[in-house]
Amino acid sequence: MEKGSGGDLGSGNESERPDTAASLRVRVEDSVFTVDRALLTCGCDYFRALFRSGMRECQQAEVHLRGLRAQGFLVALAVLRGERPALSADQIVDAVECAAFLQVEPLARHLADIVDSDNCLLMCHSAAVFGLLDLYHSAALFIRDMYADLQEATESLPWELRQYVQSLTPSCFVAAGTHSPSMEILQDSFRTLCYLDEGEKDWKRLTDLPTEASTSMAGLTVLANKLYIVGGVRGVSKQVVESSFCYDATADEWTTFASPCQPRYNFTLVGHAGRLYAIGGEFEKSAMSSMESYDVEADAWSFVSHAPRAVAGAAYAKAMSRIFLCFWKPMDTTDIYEYVPGRDEWSLVTTLIRPHSYGHCMVAHRDNLYVMRNGPYADFLRCLLDCYNITTGQWTAMAGHYINSKGALFTAVVRGDSAFTVNRMLTLEYAIGAGGWNPRREMKGFPRSGSVWTFLLRLPKTRHKPRQAPDFDGREDPP
Known part of the structure; x- marks a missing residue:
C-alpha cells in the first residue's frame, strides 16, 4: 500500500463467514x-x-x-x-x-x-x-x-x-567525544556533553561526564529523555568499567544504576519501551552473541534471546518503533536483522552487498532505513548512502557521495525531516527527500578529536550554569 493512498484494507462485509463460539x-x-x-x-x-x-x-x-x-x-x-x-x-x-x-x-x-x-x-x-x-x-x-x-x-x-x-521543548542535537575514565585530581575539561546552539551555529557545554564514566567502546542510548552510558573500557588492556550512568536532561542530574550481568564493551545499547537492550559486544577480546534486557523501573538486568551471531559494534536504528541492527561482514556484506521485543525474536530482514572498506552507521526516517558506509579501499573517505524501505522491501542507492571538502561524515541523527551529521570541522544539516539528502545548513564542527557519539535530548528552556557531575562517593565535585 502506498503511503497516504488509503489503500484497500479488505472488505467490510464479512458476514458470509461461518459463525463459531470463538x-x-x-x-x-x-x-x-x-x-x-x-x-x-x-x-x-x-x-x-x-x-x-x-x-x-x-x-x-x-x-x-x-x-x-x-x-x-x-x-x-x-x-x-x-x-x-x-x-x-x-x-x-x-x-x-x-x-x-x-x-x-x-x-x-x-x-x-x-x-x-x-x-x-x-x-x-x-x-x-x-x-x-x-x-x-x-x-x-x-x-x-x-x-x-x-x-x-x-x-x-x-x-x-x-x-x-x-x-514544548524542541529536541537538541547533543554529542560526546570518546573518553576513558579520568582521575579526580586531573579533571579533563574536554570530558563533557555538548549541545548544538542552532541559533549561534556553535557547540556549547551541557554537562561534565562523571569521573568514572567511559564513552570509549561503551554503550550509549537515549530513553525517555535520559542518556544511559553502560560499560566501556579503561586503559590499553580494555578493562571493563563496572559502573553504569544515567543523565536526566530535564533535571540536569547524573545517577548510577545496575550494570549488565555479563561485562561487555564495543556493544550496541538500544532504548525501547521502558527497557535497555545490550546486544553482543566483546569481552576479553572475544565477540559475543549474548543479549541482556534492563527493566528501568525494576532496576534489573536479565538475559534474553541471543543475537543471530556474535557481533560487536553493530549499528542500529528504530523505524516506526521497530528495532533494526546492521550485522556487517567485511568486506562487502551487510545483513539487517529486526529484533521484536514482544516475542523476544530475531529475524533476517534483508542483505545488502556493496564493497566498502570499514564500518557504517544507520538512521531511520519514516519507514526508510539509511545505511551510511565507507567506499572501498582507495575511496574509503567517500561516504555512500543506501536506503532500504521496510514497507516495500526495496533498496535504493542514493545519489551523491555525502562528502565535503572538510571531511567525510560518518555519524547522523534524524529530527523531523532533517539529518544532522558532524565531524571535527563541520556540522551539516541535510533535508531528507525522496531523491536523497540535500545540504541545508552548515554550522561549526564538534571541537573534539576521535569518534563522536550523537543523539537528541530535550533540554529545559531555562538552563542554569552547567553542573559538574558528582563522583558518586557521596560528595559533589566542588563548584
Missing part, C-alpha cells in the same frame, strides 16, 4: 465484520470489558457499534492482526476516533508511529478532539521539532493547540 459479528454502519473474540479481547479495552461484564450483550452473536465509521474499525482490525497500514487523511481521522471510542491501544501506538510532516497537524488536531492524549502529545512534539518549517501551517490549528505546541 467469533463475533460486529456491525458498524452498513458493514458486518466476523471477528475472533480473542483478537478483540487482547487488543481492545472496550470489548475486553464487555466480554467480562456478564451483561447480556457479551453472550450475543452480534454487536452493533453505533457512532463509529466502518473504515476506522477496519483499520483497527488490520492493526490488531499485526499489520502496519499506511493511512490517508480520512482514514487517520476515522482511526483516531475508533482508537479513542474502543480504547484500542495497539492502534493508538500505530498512529503515533506513523506521525510525519505530512500528517502531524491532522494527527494533533484529531487526537485533541477525541481525547487520545498520548497521540496528541507525540504529534505536538513532532510539530515542535519542525516548527521552523511548519509554523505557517500551524495557523490552521486552534489557538489552544498552537499554544501547547509552543510550550
Whole structure:
C-alpha cells in the first residue's frame, strides 16, 4: 500500500463467514465484520470489558457499534492482526476516533508511529478532539521539532493547540567525544556533553561526564529523555568499567544504576519501551552473541534471546518503533536483522552487498532505513548512502557521495525531516527527500578529536550554569 493512498484494507462485509463460539459479528454502519473474540479481547479495552461484564450483550452473536465509521474499525482490525497500514487523511481521522471510542491501544501506538510532516497537524488536531492524549502529545512534539518549517501551517490549528505546541521543548542535537575514565585530581575539561546552539551555529557545554564514566567502546542510548552510558573500557588492556550512568536532561542530574550481568564493551545499547537492550559486544577480546534486557523501573538486568551471531559494534536504528541492527561482514556484506521485543525474536530482514572498506552507521526516517558506509579501499573517505524501505522491501542507492571538502561524515541523527551529521570541522544539516539528502545548513564542527557519539535530548528552556557531575562517593565535585 502506498503511503497516504488509503489503500484497500479488505472488505467490510464479512458476514458470509461461518459463525463459531470463538467469533463475533460486529456491525458498524452498513458493514458486518466476523471477528475472533480473542483478537478483540487482547487488543481492545472496550470489548475486553464487555466480554467480562456478564451483561447480556457479551453472550450475543452480534454487536452493533453505533457512532463509529466502518473504515476506522477496519483499520483497527488490520492493526490488531499485526499489520502496519499506511493511512490517508480520512482514514487517520476515522482511526483516531475508533482508537479513542474502543480504547484500542495497539492502534493508538500505530498512529503515533506513523506521525510525519505530512500528517502531524491532522494527527494533533484529531487526537485533541477525541481525547487520545498520548497521540496528541507525540504529534505536538513532532510539530515542535519542525516548527521552523511548519509554523505557517500551524495557523490552521486552534489557538489552544498552537499554544501547547509552543510550550514544548524542541529536541537538541547533543554529542560526546570518546573518553576513558579520568582521575579526580586531573579533571579533563574536554570530558563533557555538548549541545548544538542552532541559533549561534556553535557547540556549547551541557554537562561534565562523571569521573568514572567511559564513552570509549561503551554503550550509549537515549530513553525517555535520559542518556544511559553502560560499560566501556579503561586503559590499553580494555578493562571493563563496572559502573553504569544515567543523565536526566530535564533535571540536569547524573545517577548510577545496575550494570549488565555479563561485562561487555564495543556493544550496541538500544532504548525501547521502558527497557535497555545490550546486544553482543566483546569481552576479553572475544565477540559475543549474548543479549541482556534492563527493566528501568525494576532496576534489573536479565538475559534474553541471543543475537543471530556474535557481533560487536553493530549499528542500529528504530523505524516506526521497530528495532533494526546492521550485522556487517567485511568486506562487502551487510545483513539487517529486526529484533521484536514482544516475542523476544530475531529475524533476517534483508542483505545488502556493496564493497566498502570499514564500518557504517544507520538512521531511520519514516519507514526508510539509511545505511551510511565507507567506499572501498582507495575511496574509503567517500561516504555512500543506501536506503532500504521496510514497507516495500526495496533498496535504493542514493545519489551523491555525502562528502565535503572538510571531511567525510560518518555519524547522523534524524529530527523531523532533517539529518544532522558532524565531524571535527563541520556540522551539516541535510533535508531528507525522496531523491536523497540535500545540504541545508552548515554550522561549526564538534571541537573534539576521535569518534563522536550523537543523539537528541530535550533540554529545559531555562538552563542554569552547567553542573559538574558528582563522583558518586557521596560528595559533589566542588563548584
